[in-house]
Amino acid sequence: MTILETTSPLSDRRASARQIWLLTVLFGLVLLSALSLRFGLRPISWYSIWESFVAYDATNADHLVIQGMRLPRLMAAWLAGGALAGSGALIQSLTRNPLADPGLLGINGGASLGVILCIFLLGISDPASFVWVAMGGGLVSTVLVFFLGGAGRGTPLRLILAGAALSALFLALGRSLLLISQRSLDVYRFWVLGGLDGIEMPTLAALLPFFALGAALAAVSSFNLNAMMLGEDTARSLGLRVGLARGLAVCAIVCLCGATVSMAGPIAFVGLIVPHMARRFSGADMRWGLLFSTLLGAGLMILADLVGRLPVFGGNMQAGVMAALIGGPALVWLIRRNGGAAL
C-alpha cells in the first residue's frame, strides 16, 4: 500500500504551503520588529540599536530610548497582539462561533469595572497600580461567566449569553459610576485609552508568568479543541474530558486576556479578526490556527503601533484603534479575494 509511505498528516501540498507561510510570517515579524525599534520621534541609527544591545551605555540617550522605551513597547505589542489573537482563535473554536471575541467572556467588562471601582472608592490614580485591579476584575467576571454558562456542562450558546449579559452589566455599572464622578472619568480615560504608552520593563516582567502560563494552556487547548470542534459527543468518544478541556481553554483565555487588558487596557477587534486571517493559512487544524493567530496578531499590533507613531496621526494614535483601522480593510480584502470562503 503506497499510502503507508505517508509519515505525517501534513504531507500534502497544503501542508508545505503552510510551512512556507509560516516562514514568511516569521520573516515579516522580524522585519516589523526591527522597524519598530528604528522609527519614532527620535531618529536612531541601526548601529546605535545594535550597540544598545551588545554594549549598553546608560549615559547614551539613544540607548536609553531603545532599551527603556522602544523595546518594552515592542515586547508589549508582541504580547498583547499575540495574546488577544491567540485567545480569539481559542474562543471562536470553543464556542463554535466565528464572531466570538475573547472580550465575550466578560474579561474587559470586569477589568474596566475593577479599575473604575478602584479609582472611585480608593481614589487611586496611578496607572501602575491598576494592573492587578484590572486582572482581578477580569478574573472574577470570567469565573462568574463560566459558572453562569453552566461550567463544563453548559452549551457554547449559554456561555456566550452569560458573557454578553455580564459584560453589559459591568460596563453599565462602570459607566454609571463615571457619570457621577468627573474625577474618576479623568483618570479612567487614561487607562481605557492607555494602549502601549508608558509600559515599562517591571510591569512586563510581572505579567510575563501569566502570558507564559496562558500560552502553555493555549497550546494544550489547541490540541483538545481539534477534537472538540467535531461536537461534544465525538470529542467525548475520542477520549476527551470535555468539561476539563473547556475549563482549560477558558483558563488560557483568562490568563492571556487578563494580562493584556491589565497591561494595555481593553483592545477590541484584534481577537475577533486575526483568527479569520489565520484560518486562511492554517486550515482547520487548531494547533496551526493558534500559532498563526498569535504571530499575525503580534504582527498586526506592531504594525499598528508603528503606523500610529507616524507624524500623520499626530505621532500618537492608540495601537488598538490603529489595529482596527488596518485590520478591517485587510480582512475585507481577504474575504473578497476568496469569495467569502474565509468566513
Place this chain on the structure above:
Amino acid sequence: MNAPARLHAKALSVAFAKTPILKDLSADIPDGKITVIVGPNACGKSTFLRSLARLQKPDSGEVLLDGKSIHKQANRSVAQRLAILPQSPSAPEGLTVRDLVTRGRTPHQSALRQWSHQDAEAVGRALELTGMAPNANRPLEALSGGQRQRAWIAMALAQDTKILLLDEPTTYLDLPHQIELLSLIQSLNQQNNQTVAMVLHDINLAARFADHIIALRAGAIFTTGSPTEVVTRNNMEQVFELRCQIISDPVHGTPHVIPE
C-alpha cells in the same frame, strides 16, 4: 452463557424529561460478533447505543466494559477500546477528510506526544479500507452524503479499537455502497476479531450481516438471538407492526422479509 462479554448493559434506565425511553434494559454485546440493533423509529436504539458508549448517562443501571462500570473508567482508556460513530455528527467548515480521520487518533495521542508512525499507518489504512484515499485532501463539505458518511467511518476505524459501535452507518449510501460498507465491517470483524454493534434500519441487511440481533420495542428488549431466531413472521408483526412473509434468501440462506 459462558465468559461474560466485554461490553454489557445492566438494567439500564434512561428518561428524558420524566418520559422513560429505556426501561430496565439488560443485554450483552457478544465479543467478536456483529450485533445489529433493530426496532421502529424512536424506540430508543440510538439512546441504547449512546449509553453503551458512555455518551448518555443512565438514570439507573450501568454499562460494564471489561467488568467495570464504563462511567468510572478514564475516558481516554475507554476510547482506546471502544469507538462510536453517532447518528448525525457534524464537522466545522474547511475540515478535510484526512484532518477528520486523523482526529480518530486522538485517544492514542496527547498534547505532548502528537504524531507517531502507528498514527500514520492507522490513518492510511482507514482511508484505504473505506476507499476514501483519493478524496483525502478534499474538504468534507465538498463531498456527497455517502462519501461524507464513509469519511466519518474512516475516522472511527482509525481509532483502532476492539469494539466498534455504529449508529445507522448506511444512511445516505446507495445499495451497492451499503453492501460494500457492511462487507467491510464484516471483514474487519472476521480478520481482526473486532466486536461490532450497530443500528440498521434495513431488516434484510441486518439478517444477512448479523451474528446476533437485538430487537427493541418501546425502550425494552423484545427478543434477542440469531437472525433465524429473531426474524420471524410473528416477531416482525409485534416489533414493527408489519405483516409479512419470511422466505429464505436464495443466495445467503438468511431470512428475508417480504412485506405484505
